[in-house]
Amino acid sequence: MKRGVLRLALSLALIGSGALITSSGRAAVPGECFEGPVLSGARTLYCIPAEGWNGEVVAYAHGYVPPMAPLDYHGLVMADGTVLPDLVQSLGYAFATTSYRRNGLAVLEGVEDVRNLIDAFPSAFDRAYVTGPSEGGLVTAILAEDELGTQRFDGALSLCGPIGSFRRQLNFWGDFRVLFDSFFPGVLPPSPISIPPTVLAQWETTYAPSIAALLSARPLATAQLISTSKAPIDIADPATAVNTTLGLLWYNVFATNDGIAQLGGNPFDNQSRFYHGSFNDIALNKKVQRFSASPIALANVAHYETSGTPTIPLVTMHTLGDEIIPSWHQSLYQVKLLSHGEFGTIQIPIPRYGHCNFTTAEVLVAFNLMVLQATGEALAQVPAAYDVASTRSEIERAAAEFAARDVEP
Incomplete structure (x- = not known):
């Protein structure tokens, strides 16, 4: 994703620290x-x-x-306690959100529900933007690619979403589960593609605590699980291996049955996968469970894939140590962009561990870049509590370092 990151560094440099965002206490007053x-x-x-x-x-x-x-309504309070509707309104914008019509795998429904949401906005407005994290980041990217002629949205900010390859994301989750079963046999019921109701019901009270204790008690097996799965951890904090494992297994437990139902079959396929990074890769690959994807499921997965052809200004942001939706989605999306000759999308790498682990100031810098592309003007005012000038400098430095060491995908 070198070109997207270089464009970010150039954009920040051209804007200049004084013009990017002006912090001020003169914020708009949020309404009910x-x-x-x-x-x-x-x-x-x-x-x-x-x-x-x-x-x-x-x-x-x-x-x-x-x-x-x-x-x-979910995700309305950020990690640092910032209330998202209040923050957006303090910048002068109205805020709108939807529950979606269903939970679980709801990307396609979410796309339609966000369109309906903005179509039903109760007042006339001049411009609209769309943003969202994780699954909502994919909803956002798909909307950004489907705005030609619809004129609903003027810009999009996609955060930590599986925008590079939805199929590879599903395989990443599936690979982790079959590898876990190989290194810790018998801990979870035998099939990674059919989760018993008892596991869902007892995950928090029984399974998660037991797995956490087991990971700590068997550090060599845990290290091989992380090595073979390529799942991100914070190398400065080996304890994050437990967080990564529980997080990925949570998605296997709570998303698998619904995903199979929505896709019309099992989308996970590891028949030709050779796992490596263990003490004995040959033995590992002989014993790991193998599954074949349903052709119907794979055909339906295609509807969840991005094209790399945004029709409105798009900014994407991802933590480099995202353990749930890895940052390689940024590189894969950059390949799609370049294949269509699209050089305008800005991609922001945040050198930090954790899924969607952004500070409010980082989100504000990213949002400002999106607004700047859409309107040619930066945000006028931001509450003074957010040190956006320092954050902008840190993002520019991290982007320059990443671009210097990254290679073309």
Whole structure:
């Protein structure tokens, strides 16, 4: 993803530290959020500033939610406690979000529900933008590629989403589970592609604590699991191997049955995969469970793939140590962009461990770059509590270092 990162470094340098974002206490005043109509089964939420609305709207697409959870508005509080609707309104924008019409694998439904969300916005507006993390990052990217002629959105910010290859993402999760079963046999029920209801019901109380204890008790097996799966950890903190393992197994447990139901069959295929990085790769590959993907499922997976042809300004951001949706999605998406001669998309690498592990200031810098591409103007005001000038400098430095060591995909 060198060209996308170089474009980021150049964009930041050309903008200059003073013009990127001006921090100020003179923020707009957030208004009360209110529920809109239920659209195709999806709940809607709208928030319009009580004072200082700039006439523009930010639509938010949330990340993955387990199928059994109630329909609700998710991801509205950031990791540092920032309330997202309040933050967006303090910048002068209205905020809109949807529950989606269903939980689980809801990318295609989410695309339609976000379109419906903005179509039903209760006031006239000048511009609209779309953003979202994780599953919502894929929803955002697909919307950015499908805006030609629809004129719903003027810019998109995709965060930590599986935008490079949805099929490879599914295989990454499946590979991790079969490797876990090889190094820790008998811990989880035998099939990675059919999860018993008891495992879902007892995951938090029984399985997750037992697995965490086992990983700590068997460090050599844990090290081989991480090495063979290529799952990211923080090398400065070996304990993150436990977090990575539990996080990836969580998706296997809570997403597998629903994903198979939505795709019409099993999409995971490792028949020709040779796993390497263990103490004995030959023995590992002889004993690891093998599965073949359903042709119907693979045909349906194609509907979840990006094309690499955004029709509106698009910015993507990913932590380099994302253990759930790896940062290689950025490189794969860059290949798609370059294959279509698309050089305008900016990609931001954040050198940190953790899925969607961004600071609020980093999100603000990325959002500003997206707005700048869409309008030619930077954000006018940002609450002074966010040190965006220092964050901008750190992002520029990290982007330059990454571009210097990265190779063309």
